[in-house]
Amino acid sequence: MSSTPQVLIAIIGAGGVGKCFLSQFEFLARKRPSPKLSLTYICTSKKAIYNTDYSPIPTENVLSSLPSSSQTPLELPKLADYLASATQTGSTKEVVLVDNTSSQDVAEAYPLFLSFGISIVTPNKKAFSGSYKLWQDIFEASSKSGAKVYHESSVGAGLPVISTLKDLVDTGDEVTKIEGVFSGTMSFLFNSFAPTSGTGGKWSAEVKKAKELGYTEPDPRDDLNGLDVARKLTILARLSGLPVESPSSFPVQSLIPTELESASSGEEFLQRLPEFDSQMEETKVAAEKEGKVVRFVGSIDVASKQVKVGLEKFDRSHPIASLKGSDNIISFYTKRYGSNPLIIQGAGAGGEVTAMGVTSDLLKVLSQIV
Amino acid sequence: MSSTPQVLIAIIGAGGVGKCFLSQFEFLARKRPSPKLSLTYICTSKKAIYNTDYSPIPTENVLSSLPSSSQTPLELPKLADYLASATQTGSTKEVVLVDNTSSQDVAEAYPLFLSFGISIVTPNKKAFSGSYKLWQDIFEASSKSGAKVYHESSVGAGLPVISTLKDLVDTGDEVTKIEGVFSGTMSFLFNSFAPTSGTGGKWSAEVKKAKELGYTEPDPRDDLNGLDVARKLTILARLSGLPVESPSSFPVQSLIPTELESASSGEEFLQRLPEFDSQMEETKVAAEKEGKVVRFVGSIDVASKQVKVGLEKFDRSHPIASLKGSDNIISFYTKRYGSNPLIIQGAGAGGEVTAMGVTSDLLKVLSQIV
Numbered sequence: 001m002s003s004t005p006q007v008l009i010a011i012i013g014a015g016g017v018g019k020c021f022l023s024q025f026e027f028l029a030r031k032r033p034s035p036k037l038s039l040t041y042i043c044t045s046k047k048a049i050y051n052t053d054y055s056p057i058p059t060e061n062v063l064s065s066l067p068s069s070s071q072t073p074l075e076l077p078k079l080a081d082y083l084a085s086a087t088q089t090g091s092t093k094e095v096v097l098v099d100n101t102s103s104q105d106v107a108e109a110y111p112l113f114l115s116f117g118i119s120i121v122t123p124n125k126k127a128f129s130g131s132y133k134l135w136q137d138i139f140e141a142s143s144k145s146g147a148k149v150y151h152e153s154s155v156g157a158g159l160p161v162i163s164t165l166k167d168l169v170d171t172g173d174e175v176t177k178i179e180g181v182f183s184g185t186m187s188f189l190f191n192s193f194a195p196t197s198g199t200g201g202k203w204s205a206e207v208k209k210a211k212e213l214g215y216t217e218p219d220p221r222d223d224l225n226g227l228d229v230a231r232k233l234t235i236l237a238r239l240s241g242l243p244v245e246s247p248s249s250f251p252v253q254s255l256i257p258t259e260l261e262s263a264s265s266g267e268e269f270l271q272r273l274p275e276f277d278s279q280m281e282e283t284k285v286a287a288e289k290e291g292k293v294v295r296f297v298g299s300i301d302v303a304s305k306q307v308k309v310g311l312e313k314f315d316r317s318h319p320i321a322s323l324k325g326s327d328n329i330i331s332f333y334t335k336r337y338g339s340n341p342l343i344i345q346g347a348g349a350g351g352e353v354t355a356m357g358v359t360s361d362l363l364k365v366l367s368q369i370v
Numbered sequence: 371m372s373s374t375p376q377v378l379i380a381i382i383g384a385g386g387v388g389k390c391f392l393s394q395f396e397f398l399a400r401k402r403p404s405p406k407l408s409l410t411y412i413c414t415s416k417k418a419i420y421n422t423d424y425s426p427i428p429t430e431n432v433l434s435s436l437p438s439s440s441q442t443p444l445e446l447p448k449l450a451d452y453l454a455s456a457t458q459t460g461s462t463k464e465v466v467l468v469d470n471t472s473s474q475d476v477a478e479a480y481p482l483f484l485s486f487g488i489s490i491v492t493p494n495k496k497a498f499s500g501s502y503k504l505w506q507d508i509f510e511a512s513s514k515s516g517a518k519v520y521h522e523s524s525v526g527a528g529l530p531v532i533s534t535l536k537d538l539v540d541t542g543d544e545v546t547k548i549e550g551v552f553s554g555t556m557s558f559l560f561n562s563f564a565p566t567s568g569t570g571g572k573w574s575a576e577v578k579k580a581k582e583l584g585y586t587e588p589d590p591r592d593d594l595n596g597l598d599v600a601r602k603l604t605i606l607a608r609l610s611g612l613p614v615e616s617p618s619s620f621p622v623q624s625l626i627p628t629e630l631e632s633a634s635s636g637e638e639f640l641q642r643l644p645e646f647d648s649q650m651e652e653t654k655v656a657a658e659k660e661g662k663v664v665r666f667v668g669s670i671d672v673a674s675k676q677v678k679v680g681l682e683k684f685d686r687s688h689p690i691a692s693l694k695g696s697d698n699i700i701s702f703y704t705k706r707y708g709s710n711p712l713i714i715q716g717a718g719a720g721g722e723v724t725a726m727g728v729t730s731d732l733l734k735v736l737s738q739i740v
Contacts, residue, residue: 027542159712160530160537167530167730172397196687317566317692325710336722340695342529346712352543353706360537367738 004034005370006093008054008086009362010041010079010118013100014063017123017153020355021100026059028359035370040086040095042066043073050074054086054093076109084116094369096362099124100355108134114141114149119369121361123153123354128238129231132245135238148365153357155182155232156328156348164344165239168334175240177333179299179341182232184326184349185223186296188215191323194284194293196316203280204273211270215326219266224255226296229309233298237307240300244307253310255280255296287313293321319343374404375740376463378424378456379732380411380449380488383470384436387493387523390725391470396429398729405740410456410465412436413443420444424456424463446479454486464739466732469494470725478504484511484519489739491731493523493724498608499601502615505608518735523727525552525602526698526718534714535609538704545610547703549669549711552602554696554719555593556666558585561693564654564663566686573650574643581640585696589636594625596666599679603668607677610670614677623680625650625666657683663691689713 009025011018029037038056042049048071049057074082083095097113099106099122107127110120111134127138128151142149155161168175181187193206200206207224210216216223230247237244244250256269257276263269287294292313297320300307314321323329328348331341347353379395381388399407408426412419418441419427444452453465467483469476469492477497480490481504497508498521512519525531538545551557563576570576577594580586586593600617607614614620626639627646633639657664662683667690670677684691693699698718701711717723 024541031542158537158706160534160714163533164530167528167726167733170733171394171726171729172401173726319689319692322687322689322692327710336528336720336726337717340697340717342714342716344530344712344714347707347710350706356537356541356543356706359541363537363540 004036007035007037007366007370008040008083008093008095009037009098010083010095011039011098011100012043012073012103012106013098014042014044014066015100016351017354017358018100019063020351021098021358022059022063024355024359025362028362029059035094035366037366041074041079041083045073045101047071048073050082076106077112080109080112080116080118083113083118087117094119096121096365096369098122098358098362100358102126104130110134110149111137111141114138114147115145117145117147119148119365121150121358121365123151123157123358125151125154125228125231125235127151128154129234129247132238132243148368150361150364151235152361153354155235156330156344157350158353158356158360159328159330159344159346159348161330161344162235162239164342165236165332168332168336168342169239169241173337174335175302175332176335177299177301177341178236178240178330179297179320179333180330181295181320181323181328182229182298182330182348183223183296184328184347185210185215185217185220186229187323187328187348188213188326190293190295191325193280194287194295196293196321200284202274202277204270204277207273208270211266219269221256221260221263221266221269226252226254226309229296229298233300233307233309237300237302240302242300242302242305242307250307251310252308253296255311283311291316295320295323319345374406377405377407377736377740378410378453378463378465379407379468380453380465381409381468381470382413382443382473382476384412384414384433385470386721387724387728388470389433390721391468391728392429392433394725394729395732398732399429405464405736407736411444411449411453415443415471417441418443420452446476447482450479450482450486450488453483453488457487464489466491466735466739468492468728468732470728472496474500480504480519481507481511484508484517485515487515487517489518489735491520491728491735493521493527493728495521495524495598495601495605497521498524499604499617502608502613518738520731520734521605522731523724525605526700526714527720528723528726528730529698529700529714529716529718531700531714532605532609534712535606535702538702538706538712539609539611543707544705545672545702546705547669547671547711548606548610548700549667549690549703550700551665551690551693551698552599552668552700552718553593553666554698554717555580555585555587555590556599557693557698557718558583558696560663560665561695563650564657564665566663566691570654572644572647574640574647577643578640581636589639591626591630591633591636591639596622596624596679599666599668603670603677603679607670607672610672612670612672612675612677620677621680622678623666625681653681661686665690665693689715 230252298309329345600622668679699715
């Protein structure tokens, strides 16, 4: 019998990130002779593919086979049982669950999977930015069983944001402030609406353009309400040692005009948004009068325990002002780094770079479990 | 008997980085109950402290005790034997060697330590930027024995440069170009000499000021010859897949006037440098005429396999031009990240941040060996 250690991979989610992850997973499996990686389970919300004897699923055509599969996804507790049993069959096997969804339900099952010794890698923000109780349950379960949990792509996609913050904290640095642009959508909108040179378009026109280019959620209000940024700030604040209760427990500025909160659809919202252009124009002009530009940022002041998300004004030469395209930028102010922060910048959204964070998390787990 | 796994730490070097590392090590040892970390050997070039039975050395006063210790450092092969034997005494122990020197001799002994199963963490550039043979020997020894070797601080100190590049490569991204300011000294010099606004001082005056502020080596020529940057580029190029033979196998522009290469001392060099100010002034003015500023950068073009180090002109709005203080900036251009690179920026020198890279490497090793 071969003594090459085996690791079984179970994937939930085969959307944009899931597809890119699968292709990176194939690259890994091809390139690394040990441990032997095999796909043992894959599902979407409606369909699944798996073998009851855990035999490997060929990855080549799995995405095209999924929609017509006769199997349906296992209920999450059953999936946990199914995967936990794999670790007890024949040669020693480890199992890693890859959650490529943004599902709250899957997130809430993490403590169960972890308690069964199943490691987790995921870009899903929900588990780490929901209730503080869930956060605690996840890391307690991981600590007890030794199963690992990594979520680099939950903030800034593949940018090394979470690993860097953990390194700072774990080596004893004092993080004093974290500030940045955490949303690719907001970055794109403000870099176009209030550029550092030139005038930019009308707010409603920029939102419409961003939607057409695929930079927003189907209903742009899901970006403009600031919740996505608030979730990311919740995660970073908790990693910095602040027990933030939830993403709604600190001030988050919504860019949805009150009158349009109840619009019945994204289409109706976009149609009526021009009526409110003067509000954003005033904000832009007020900043310009100070020689500044307006940006949508999040910040965590660790000493005063203040977390906030909203519009701020920046000098045109500030790194946050001169961001390009839909890039994110995250600045860590710490005791060691002094007045010049450690800065990480680049694409913070997109299938390939998000999957990259998940794949590098998987590599971290593999280096530790086999 | 306790079942808490033990890890013995051996430290070579107790200078600026060594002192900071020791304090971060004390923080780790205090904070992490498992594995039990203990200091088993520490030395400078002249003195050492260790117990023949491997019993832990108290860390509190070790730095003040070292200069008056009656023990001298073990020869490197003897040290390797001494540490390898520790792994065979009583309960299972792992050993990590922390090389906080910039010694070529210690670097050349890495394959030996690794072949004995002793992991290594270090900011020492010499091992990874010397001959390509040594590079291969190191990673072959590590691969055979399973001992780990990490050197984050060999480029950009504690900035996550090497880990990010490894993640990009290991997950299958194609790195097309790496470009940046890799020297804190060069950063400081050019940010003062050719600022994006204002005029800056004379070249020789800026070099003198940098030396007085402790930003240069005792002999500033050791910074101005470009070799430090060439070593860092060698490391990044190799990690990107280019088998660069040595830091002298690609073009490196020296900023030492030919006539001063043979000056007998750093003092004489500084005294005579004003005679050559017109050369650098011409370069600066030529850039200004194009609306640009001059910077000392390194770049790796992976496709064309070109590595080079020297002066380049940048638009004033370019992130490399608007760097502050003695910050480093490193841009990774990759297939996934497209036209907007992944950028990492911040202090790339200094005891605390360099030690931080070493300590976080130690954490990586610990997570894998116990």
